[in-house]
Amino acid sequence: MDKYNNKETINRSTFLSTFLDITKQGKKFFSYRSKRWILIVGIHLFFFLSFYIDLQLLEGSISGSRFLGFHMIDPYISIQMFVATYNLPINMIIGITTIIVVYLLVGGRSYCAWVCPYGLISEIGEKLHNTLVHKHIIKNRTFDQRVRHIFWFVFLSLSFSSGYLVFETFNVVGILSRFFIYGWSVAVIWVFVVFLMEVFFSRRAWCKYICPVGTTYGYIGKGSALKIQWNDNCDHCMVCHDVCFESQVLELTKSKYDEERAKKGIKTQYVTGTECTLCGRCIDVCHQDSLKFDFRLKELI
Ligand code: SF4
Ligand code: SF4
Incomplete structure (x- = not known):
C-alpha cells in the first residue's frame, strides 16, 4: 500500500497489497496485517509440530494449551466450565490467571486479531464481502453490536442449565484450531457456513455480533495497557x-x-x-x- 499517495480504503486496495506498506521515502515494509498473519500461522505451526513430532513446545489447541509446560486456557471456556460444574481445577485457575495477566498488558481483543485462526479467515471473507457490496451484488446488513453481550449471557445460561459447555459445539475458533492441528472433522462444515454468512450477509458478523470468546477478551481489555x-x-x-x-x-x-x-x-x-x-x-x-x-x-x- 502506498498510503501517502493513495486513499487505501478496502475497495481501492487489492488484498495482497495490504501486506506491504511503503514509507514516505518509498521503502517497503511489512504491514501490521502481515505481522499478525505470520504470528497466527506460527502459533498453529508450533501446535502442529508439537503434536506430530512431539516438539513439546506448544501443546493442545487455541482453546487450552501448554506453552513450555505452562498452562493457558481460554477464559470463556473456564467460565462455562465453572457455571456448568461449579468446579474449577487448579490447572484451569493457573491457565486463566496467565491469560488475564498477558491480555491486561497487550490488550484484550488483540487475541482476535493476533491469535485467533478464524480472525484470519474472516479477513478474507471481509474482502470478498466488501467487493460484492461495492459491485451492488449484495447488501451489507448491520445490527447493534451490543447484541454480543446477549449471546455471551445466553451461552453461559445454557451451560448453567444443561451442565455442558454448549457453546463449544458452535465455537468456530476452537473447531478451526483443532482442524489445523489434528485434521478434518465434520464440525469444519459449520465454520464454512459461518464464513459464507460473513461473505454474503453481514461484514465480520461472527466477530462483531456473536463470538463470546472475543467479547470476554474485550472485558479483559477494558483495563489493558496497550x-x-x-x-x-x-x-x-x-x-x-x-x-x-x-x-x-x-x-x-x-x-x-x-x-x-x-x-x-x-x-x-x-x-x-x-x-x-x-x-x-x-x-x-x-x-x-x-x-x-x-x-x-x-x-x-
Ligand atoms: S481520519 Fe483516520 S485515517 Fe484519516 S487522517 Fe484521521 S486518523 Fe488518519
Ligand atoms: S479494530 Fe482497533 S486497531 Fe483495528 S482498525 Fe479498528 S481501531 Fe484500528
Missing part, C-alpha cells in the same frame, strides 16, 4: 473508519470533536472502546500518521 493513540495531525479523511470493522471505536477521529478538543488543549487521545482488536489496520492506512500503538503502563501505575 491502546491505539490518535493525534491531531488527523485530517478526518475517514479511511481508518472504512477499514475498521469495529469503526464505532474510531468516533474520536471525527471533526465534530475538534472545537471541544481545541478548547481543552487536547492533542492526543486513546481509542478506549473495548471492541478494538488492536489489529493495526487503521495505522497501516493512515496517511497522516495520526494513529499508533501506545503502551500506557506507566500512566496506569
Whole structure:
C-alpha cells in the first residue's frame, strides 16, 4: 500500500497489497496485517509440530494449551466450565490467571486479531464481502453490536442449565484450531457456513455480533495497557473508519470533536472502546500518521 499517495480504503486496495506498506521515502515494509498473519500461522505451526513430532513446545489447541509446560486456557471456556460444574481445577485457575495477566498488558481483543485462526479467515471473507457490496451484488446488513453481550449471557445460561459447555459445539475458533492441528472433522462444515454468512450477509458478523470468546477478551481489555493513540495531525479523511470493522471505536477521529478538543488543549487521545482488536489496520492506512500503538503502563501505575 502506498498510503501517502493513495486513499487505501478496502475497495481501492487489492488484498495482497495490504501486506506491504511503503514509507514516505518509498521503502517497503511489512504491514501490521502481515505481522499478525505470520504470528497466527506460527502459533498453529508450533501446535502442529508439537503434536506430530512431539516438539513439546506448544501443546493442545487455541482453546487450552501448554506453552513450555505452562498452562493457558481460554477464559470463556473456564467460565462455562465453572457455571456448568461449579468446579474449577487448579490447572484451569493457573491457565486463566496467565491469560488475564498477558491480555491486561497487550490488550484484550488483540487475541482476535493476533491469535485467533478464524480472525484470519474472516479477513478474507471481509474482502470478498466488501467487493460484492461495492459491485451492488449484495447488501451489507448491520445490527447493534451490543447484541454480543446477549449471546455471551445466553451461552453461559445454557451451560448453567444443561451442565455442558454448549457453546463449544458452535465455537468456530476452537473447531478451526483443532482442524489445523489434528485434521478434518465434520464440525469444519459449520465454520464454512459461518464464513459464507460473513461473505454474503453481514461484514465480520461472527466477530462483531456473536463470538463470546472475543467479547470476554474485550472485558479483559477494558483495563489493558496497550491502546491505539490518535493525534491531531488527523485530517478526518475517514479511511481508518472504512477499514475498521469495529469503526464505532474510531468516533474520536471525527471533526465534530475538534472545537471541544481545541478548547481543552487536547492533542492526543486513546481509542478506549473495548471492541478494538488492536489489529493495526487503521495505522497501516493512515496517511497522516495520526494513529499508533501506545503502551500506557506507566500512566496506569
Ligand atoms: S486518523 Fe488518519 S485515517 Fe483516520 S481520519 Fe484521521 S487522517 Fe484519516
Ligand atoms: S481501531 Fe484500528 S486497531 Fe482497533 S479494530 Fe479498528 S482498525 Fe483495528
